Amino acid sequence: MALISTSPSSLSSSSSSAAIPHRSFITFKNNNNKVRMNKTMIRGSSSSDSSGALSNGSSVLFRAAKHTVTFLIVDTYITSGMVVGLGSGQASAMAIEYMGRQLRAGALKDVIGIPTSVASANEAAVAGIPLDQYQDTSQIDFAFDDADIIEEGTLVAVIGRQQPKGDESIIQEKSVLNAADKLVFMVSENQYKGVLDGSVPVLVQPVNWMETAEEIDDLFIGDAEVWRRASIGLAGPLGGDFPLVTKEGHHVLDIIFTSPIPSLAKVAESLDKIDGVVDHGVVSKFPCAVVIASESGLSTVDNLSANAAEGLQS
Numbered sequence: 001m002a003l004i005s006t007s008p009s010s011l012s013s014s015s016s017s018a019a020i021p022h023r024s025f026i027t028f029k030n031n032n033n034k035v036r037m038n039k040t041m042i043r044g045s046s047s048s049d050s051s052g053a054l055s056n057g058s059s060v061l062f063r064a065a066k067h068t069v070t071f072l073i074v075d076t077y078i079t080s081g082m083v084v085g086l087g088s089g090q091a092s093a094m095a096i097e098y099m100g101r102q103l104r105a106g107a108l109k110d111v112i113g114i115p116t117s118v119a120s121a122n123e124a125a126v127a128g129i130p131l132d133q134y135q136d137t138s139q140i141d142f143a144f145d146d147a148d149i150i151e152e153g154t155l156v157a158v159i160g161r162q163q164p165k166g167d168e169s170i171i172q173e174k175s176v177l178n179a180a181d182k183l184v185f186m187v188s189e190n191q192y193k194g195v196l197d198g199s200v201p202v203l204v205q206p207v208n209w210m211e212t213a214e215e216i217d218d219l220f221i222g223d224a225e226v227w228r229r230a231s232i233g234l235a236g237p238l239g240g241d242f243p244l245v246t247k248e249g250h251h252v253l254d255i256i257f258t259s260p261i262p263s264l265a266k267v268a269e270s271l272d273k274i275d276g277v278v279d280h281g282v283v284s285k286f287p288c289a290v291v292i293a294s295e296s297g298l299s300t301v302d303n304l305s306a307n308a309a310e311g312l313q314s
Contacts, residue, residue, distance in 0.1 A: 068297075068298055069293065070091070073095045074102060079108070080108050081109070083139060085116060085177060086120040087116055087143065087173075088116050088145065088146060089145070089186075093120070097126075100124070100127025100128045103128060103129060112129075114133070114134050115134075117169070134179070139179075140180040141181050143180035143183050145177055145183070145186070146185070146186055148198070148281070149192075150193070152194040154284070156282060157282070158198070159283055160252075163244075169246060169248065171248060178285060183285045184289045187293070188293045197257060197260055198261075199254045200261075200281055201252055202216065202252070202254075202280045203246065203279045203280065204251050204252075204277055206251050209276065211276065212274060213226045215275075215276075216274060224257045224259070226254070226256075228253055229243065229251070229252040288302065288303055
């Protein structure tokens with residue numbers, strides 16, 4: 001792993017759980033995609049001004065984004081004249097703000113942003129980034145985004161675990177990311193895992209949604225629970241009287257895995273075959289890179305055909 005000397009503010013330490021043995025929840029074979037990975041580490045300098053241990057991964061990511069990730073993403077991957085997909089989340093918001101500063105300073109010119117969400121559109125407007133709306137014919141040079149979790153080795157991501165704010169859309173977010181020529185995710189150390197857990201959101205048609213949920217439940221029987229997401233508070237597996245309805249009119253089912261997930265690609269493949277499933281939060285993209293924030297600094301893992309890691313060293 002190549003090392004780069006830099007001087008961002010240090011990140012406070014956070015605990016990370018050790019990987020545990022896992023079993024397959026269905027007859028999936030865990031065939032890890034063999035991709036050639038380039039790795040680059042950016043180490044944080046020591047600092048006596050420490051705020052103590054951070055309580056969670058998102059705090060680590062936020063502090064890393066504030067000091068280093070934004071510069072890394074914008075300065076390494078974005079050049080004048082690009083059309084850029086603008087991600088959603090804490091780190092993406094920081095990158096959007098820094099892009100605006102670079103545009104105002106003249107370091108970047110003629111950059112157009114395509115937002116993945118209402119939030120990123122608002123942040124870009126405040127930052128002074130010219131915007132365009134995503135269309136099926138959009139040509140996007142590069143996109144960045146926060147992710148809920150990244151599968152180590154394959155770089156397959158999950159988005160959409162968080163309750164959407166306002167008029168948000170997993171479909172819009174995935175469309176922008178999939179249309180980009182290159183994609184970079186930003187996560188904290190505990191979100192980049194070989195042993196995956198947690199949930200996968202699934203968008204389903206509201207008509208006969210319960211039949212769709214039962215089919216999904218049968219697919220992962222004994223290893224996951226399927227809950228319809230409520231628009232307000234916790235309302236039980238059926239989503240209560242006020243289930244969440246997306247701007248496209250879909251309901252959101254959360255597949256909450258009680259056993260480790262051996263393969264996100266296999267999960268996505270199985271969901272795509274179920275009638276009533278419109279889309280889901282699994283994103284598989286090539287080329288793709290992931291910037292990982294940890295207490296020791298930042299590392300970049302990628303499967304880009306271009307030598308992005310070498311670019312970071314130049």
